[in-house]
Amino acid sequence: MSIRLSIVRIGNSRGIRIPKQILESCHLEGEIEAETRGDALVLRPLRHPRKGWEEAFRRMAKRGDDALLDAGAWPETEWDRTEWTW
DSSP: OOOOOOEEEETTEEEEOOOHHHHHHTTOOSSEEEEEETTEEEEEEOOOTTTTHHHHHHHHHHHTOOOOTTTTSSOOOHHHHHTOOO
16 A cells, blocks of 8 residues: 655654554554655564563463473572572
């Protein structure tokens, strides 16, 4: 989709008004990322790389799926027992 937009004055800055149809088709809302590529301006949804992790960990714990994979792989030391804390 390609449309023509005007740059407008917003205080000491400039801005553009993005039509609702474009916002919805690109899933843009709230905060977004902006990047320049040569003479192009790229706008994209703000990424949340760990979104949903908390709920996934909760489900893992409920299933007992959160055990350490390397538990017992080496002998526990005195330092482990007295100094190390989680």
